[in-house]
Amino acid sequence: MEKELRSPVSQRPLIVKDGKSKTGIGATVSIELNGEKMQVQLGKTILEICKENKIHIPTLCYHEDLCIAGNCRMCLVEVEGMRTLQASCAFPVTSPVKIKTFSDKVRKARKHIVDLMLSEHYGECYSCVRNNNCELQTLAKEYGVDSYEFGHICEPRFEIDSSSHAVVRDMDKCILCRRCVRTCIDLQEVGVLEAINRGYDTKISTFMDKPLADVICINCGQCINRCPTGALHANDPSDEIWKAIEDPKKHVVLQTAPSPRAAIGEEFGLPAGISMTGQLNTAIKRMGFDRVFDTNFTADLTIMEEGTELLSRLRKAIVDKDSSVMLPQFTSCSPGWVKFIEHFYPEYLDYLSTAKSPQQMFGSVIKTFYAKEEGIDPKDIVTVALMPCAAKKFECNRPEMDSSGFKDVDYGLTTREMAKMIREAGLRLPELPKTNFDEPFGDASGAGLIFGATGGVMEAALRTVYELVTGRPVPFKNLNIDVCRGMKGIKEASVKLENCKEEFGFLEGVELKFIVAHGTANAKHVMEMLIKGELAGYHFVEIMACPGGCIGGGGQPIPTSELIRKLRVKAIYEEEASMPVRKSHENPRIKYIYEKFLTDGPGGKLSHKLLHTKYLKRGKYIN
Amino acid sequence: MNTLNKIKRTGPVLFSEYEKGSAVKKVLEMEREDILFEIKDSGLKGRGGAGFPVSTKWMITAAANADKKFIVCNADEGEPGTFKDRVLLLEYPELVFEGMIIAGYTIGAKEGIVYLRAEYSYMLEFLENFLEEMRKQNLLGKNICGKGFDFDIFIRLGSGAYVCGEETALIESLEGHRGEPRNRPPFPVNTGYLGFPTAVNNVETLASVPNIINKGGEWYHKHGTDKSTGSKLFSVSGDCKYPGVYELPWGTTLNEIINITGAEDTKAIQVGGASGICLPATEFGRKLSYEDISTGGSIMIFNKSRNMLEVLKNFMEFFVEESCGQCTPCRIGNVKLLEGVEMIEKNEYTIEYIEKLKELGRTMQVASKCGLGQSSPNPFISILENFKDEIFNNKPVLN
Numbered sequence A: 001m002e003k004e005l006r007s008p009v010s011q012r013p014l015i016v017k018d019g020k021s022k023t024g025i026g027a028t029v030s031i032e033l034n035g036e037k038m039q040v041q042l043g044k045t046i047l048e049i050c051k052e053n054k055i056h057i058p059t060l061c062y063h064e065d066l067c068i069a070g071n072c073r074m075c076l077v078e079v080e081g082m083r084t085l086q087a088s089c090a091f092p093v094t095s096p097v098k099i100k101t102f103s104d105k106v107r108k109a110r111k112h113i114v115d116l117m118l119s120e121h122y123g124e125c126y127s128c129v130r131n132n133n134c135e136l137q138t139l140a141k142e143y144g145v146d147s148y149e150f151g152h153i154c155e156p157r158f159e160i161d162s163s164s165h166a167v168v169r170d171m172d173k174c175i176l177c178r179r180c181v182r183t184c185i186d187l188q189e190v191g192v193l194e195a196i197n198r199g200y201d202t203k204i205s206t207f208m209d210k211p212l213a214d215v216i217c218i219n220c221g222q223c224i225n226r227c228p229t230g231a232l233h234a235n236d237p238s239d240e241i242w243k244a245i246e247d248p249k250k251h252v253v254l255q256t257a258p259s260p261r262a263a264i265g266e267e268f269g270l271p272a273g274i275s276m277t278g279q280l281n282t283a284i285k286r287m288g289f290d291r292v293f294d295t296n297f298t299a300d301l302t303i304m305e306e307g308t309e310l311l312s313r314l315r316k317a318i319v320d321k322d323s324s325v326m327l328p329q330f331t332s333c334s335p336g337w338v339k340f341i342e343h344f345y346p347e348y349l350d351y352l353s354t355a356k357s358p359q360q361m362f363g364s365v366i367k368t369f370y371a372k373e374e375g376i377d378p379k380d381i382v383t384v385a386l387m388p389c390a391a392k393k394f395e396c397n398r399p400e401m402d403s404s405g406f407k408d409v410d411y412g413l414t415t416r417e418m419a420k421m422i423r424e425a426g427l428r429l430p431e432l433p434k435t436n437f438d439e440p441f442g443d444a445s446g447a448g449l450i451f452g453a454t455g456g457v458m459e460a461a462l463r464t465v466y467e468l469v470t471g472r473p474v475p476f477k478n479l480n481i482d483v484c485r486g487m488k489g490i491k492e493a494s495v496k497l498e499n500c501k502e503e504f505g506f507l508e509g510v511e512l513k514f515i516v517a518h519g520t521a522n523a524k525h526v527m528e529m530l531i532k533g534e535l536a537g538y539h540f541v542e543i544m545a546c547p548g549g550c551i552g553g554g555g556q557p558i559p560t561s562e563l564i565r566k567l568r569v570k571a572i573y574e575e576e577a578s579m580p581v582r583k584s585h586e587n588p589r590i591k592y593i594y595e596k597f598l599t600d601g602p603g604g605k606l607s608h609k610l611l612h613t614k615y616l617k618r619g620k621y622i623n
Numbered sequence B: 001m002n003t004l005n006k007i008k009r010t011g012p013v014l015f016s017e018y019e020k021g022s023a024v025k026k027v028l029e030m031e032r033e034d035i036l037f038e039i040k041d042s043g044l045k046g047r048g049g050a051g052f053p054v055s056t057k058w059m060i061t062a063a064a065n066a067d068k069k070f071i072v073c074n075a076d077e078g079e080p081g082t083f084k085d086r087v088l089l090l091e092y093p094e095l096v097f098e099g100m101i102i103a104g105y106t107i108g109a110k111e112g113i114v115y116l117r118a119e120y121s122y123m124l125e126f127l128e129n130f131l132e133e134m135r136k137q138n139l140l141g142k143n144i145c146g147k148g149f150d151f152d153i154f155i156r157l158g159s160g161a162y163v164c165g166e167e168t169a170l171i172e173s174l175e176g177h178r179g180e181p182r183n184r185p186p187f188p189v190n191t192g193y194l195g196f197p198t199a200v201n202n203v204e205t206l207a208s209v210p211n212i213i214n215k216g217g218e219w220y221h222k223h224g225t226d227k228s229t230g231s232k233l234f235s236v237s238g239d240c241k242y243p244g245v246y247e248l249p250w251g252t253t254l255n256e257i258i259n260i261t262g263a264e265d266t267k268a269i270q271v272g273g274a275s276g277i278c279l280p281a282t283e284f285g286r287k288l289s290y291e292d293i294s295t296g297g298s299i300m301i302f303n304k305s306r307n308m309l310e311v312l313k314n315f316m317e318f319f320v321e322e323s324c325g326q327c328t329p330c331r332i333g334n335v336k337l338l339e340g341v342e343m344i345e346k347n348e349y350t351i352e353y354i355e356k357l358k359e360l361g362r363t364m365q366v367a368s369k370c371g372l373g374q375s376s377p378n379p380f381i382s383i384l385e386n387f388k389d390e391i392f393n394n395k396p397v398l399n
């Protein structure tokens, strides 16, 4: 069930299957690259060939996750015999060519292009979120910009749009590379952003130029992650958080999702794929947070609630023959996905699990159970959620997220923003000693940890559901359910339930079929299958709005690429493999909370009040 | 003949005797290769400006392996000073449409699309009626002339952007997207409308085809020069007594144009529209042809009373307005060039900066994504160079 590419045919990279094919065209072609003769694979772009040969070509509109645009013109090279310079990202080699990547003409053109961009670029690096991690800034340095050759704009042209909880748009810093446009429409298939007007008046805009909060943006933040400049960034609450920390009356509690720890090292110059769990805990406490908890605890809680819900749906469908029960059950822990389905498939909200996301569960648990246990007035508690995600900022501001009687989660903070706060605090994260999470939620299971990667929720749920039903652990080596893992857009598999416990006799012999999809483009594909009736017989679907799952979230360090996402995932799975508890239901704290607090068990009355939610039929109507 | 259309001179090539339907009937009896050879012998090149050999374009499209193919008639005619396609469409629609049928037959397309510029929507009804008439005569539709070939033509309206005349932007626009040029490769002949091989040809190019089929490639080749065969429609405007459309053989000199059109005191001639080049009197001996000064047909005559800086400003304003805004050199570069013109106008410039802008213009020529940005610096460079005495002499350089 692979998804078709949406990107226009003309913008897809030319893929030439291996040349031993029947066509008889040779697999390779001989070219000359800066005077050096070589054989290259037919159909590869000049940019790819240069990369393989360690020749750096500057790019701005090119991004390996996206289709080709060829509009910034930075990657121009000279191809002998052609009147004009060629965009190397968009030039597949199909005949013997001679290429020069840094001739006088090329260097002059690139410098001109940087100069032109800077002439219209309103903003100052030292007051910009992307200072030191900005592709435009880097190019200015590479091309030795020491003055504004074609002048410099000194008045802003646009108003900053900070209407959205998740994404702030500062179009004065936009260089119109349109990565955000392609991200939103091609990668995510949401289609919020598009270029409007012509010529100099061209700008990236929304439907009718409305504020981002008023259109169908799902807050995934993927556009931020691919923006080369500071034109897009997340709505940063760190000032308020600092204020809360300084306020002696406030008890500031931070929960951290699994993905930030797997990526935050990148913000401090480490290569991708190094987990910083213990160091991050130390940093958080040294910064003055009163407690640091692991969101994995509520990830385990989510599994208990969502798993129980699945079993009860199955029971109703199979035993009670209740046709109003919606199967397969879709996960609901990705707020980008939730908003996506609310906009695009409002008629299908009943397929969503009613379980809240781990972030929101933690918020309500902290302001109820924890407040009571610790004897703190919940109104003095400030809950901060460190998340890899931009959509979590929106989620915690959803009006219904107040089941504790207060705003359950006060602030969503991204990995990038946390890194900034750590730097502000003068802490050198990689060099800090390691410490543990705080009590009373000190333990979490590995199942919660792998929530960060696509397929993780499914794997965690299966470990628990299978065992609840059969009394035996899932029949996979070392509990690793490999079919859930990996970067394939849509994964599907099944596991047979045999020798079930008596109470689950109705599931005897049932082939539990599930699907895992990441990125809303893939989610859309799964939804289309659902509508066509192709998901009959499936039981459980995991959807994450972001490519790669949360580790590829819109709040994660920039840049992102498939390789970087894979490395982060690897870090998570490695850490998980060595954890003592790897099943949600075996987490002793989970047992404790159901014994002490949620005494009517998973799916019970209190958990329904605190841990479950409802959704809004938004549709695509824009006011 | 409609005098409003201002056809001033009809030549022996394009406007020669033609019996409606004759070329289509003839062509449907021919082998596709033979048609291609005939076109190749004629030496016919694209009339939309770029001058790409028609036989080559059709050959590649014909050779492409695909379920569907398209022939698109580019009737966007947006180049300032061009109005010859309009005349052809109104006066000789049979030549244009039959050219499309022949092209469709040759490349293996079953569908032809006319992309008509929005400003020409007034002729839509007339053209639709004409197509309907052709359908009735079995020149279009199923089993044309009983020869087993199915082909039909549809007209689509543009929305007023100059850049949509660029063939890949045109295709984007046809597909319902923002009209912006695509990367090339892939070329439309391989990956065109809806991803299918598509031959895009100018109205005049297509209108030239039926006569070549009837009278032969060799006959066509006899007209014009060796590298620019046949005749060309020129749209002459500006300071002359008889502006209008002229069919003249390729190789006609600018001096001849001046004589024919009754222009007096001519100071400059802009050949090829806004994106063309501006020539002073010393160059009027040059020949209109692909090998010397090429044009899609626009010729604008300026007499001594004209201020060349104003002329230039006008062109640059056009490009600032019409750039699609996609690529950096064109989107911002044209603004900088226009600013340069305004600096000269206000006498607030340095020669160094103007030279720097010319350098920038040369980068735009090689770095822009499509023909618009690649040619928009032409007037800037050619007018400032060819008329530097006029422009800079009465303005002492500030420094």
Ligand SMILES: Cc1cc2nc3c(=O)[nH]c(=O)nc-3n(C[C@H](O)[C@H](O)[C@H](O)COP(=O)(O)O)c2cc1C
Binding pocket: B045, B046, B047, B048, B049, B050, B051, B052, B074, B075, B076, B077, B078, B079, B162, B163, B164, B165, B166, B167, B168, B200, B201, B202, B203, B205, B206, B370, B371, B372
């Ligand atoms: C900015 C721009 C505008 C163009 N406008 C037109 C046009 O209005 N009509 C046209 O026939 N060709 C136009 N062209 C040329 C087309 O891209 C294309 O080369 C032509 O339609 C091919 O037909 P031909 O080979 O018959 O000339 C334009 C090109 C550019 C770069």
Ligand code: SF4
Binding pocket: A121, A122, A123, A124, A125, A126, A128, A129, A130, A131, A132, A134, A135, A136, A137, A173, A229, A230, A231
């Ligand atoms: S976007 Fe980049 S170049 Fe612009 S101000 Fe920010 S850091 Fe500097």
Ligand code: SF4
Binding pocket: A167, A183, A184, A188, A190, A191, A192, A193, A216, A217, A218, A219, A220, A221, A222, A223, A224
């Ligand atoms: S946050 Fe996601 S949905 Fe919103 S504009 Fe960016 S990519 Fe599109």
Ligand code: SF4
Binding pocket: A173, A174, A175, A176, A177, A178, A179, A180, A181, A204, A223, A226, A227, A228, A229, A231, A232
């Ligand atoms: S907002 Fe960022 S990603 Fe989008 S076009 Fe502008 S610079 Fe590119």
Ligand code: SF4
Binding pocket: B163, B180, B181, B322, B323, B324, B325, B326, B327, B328, B330, B331, B368, B369, B370, B371, B372, B373, B374
């Ligand atoms: S050269 Fe101009 S018109 Fe052509 S793609 Fe670039 S911006 Fe658009």
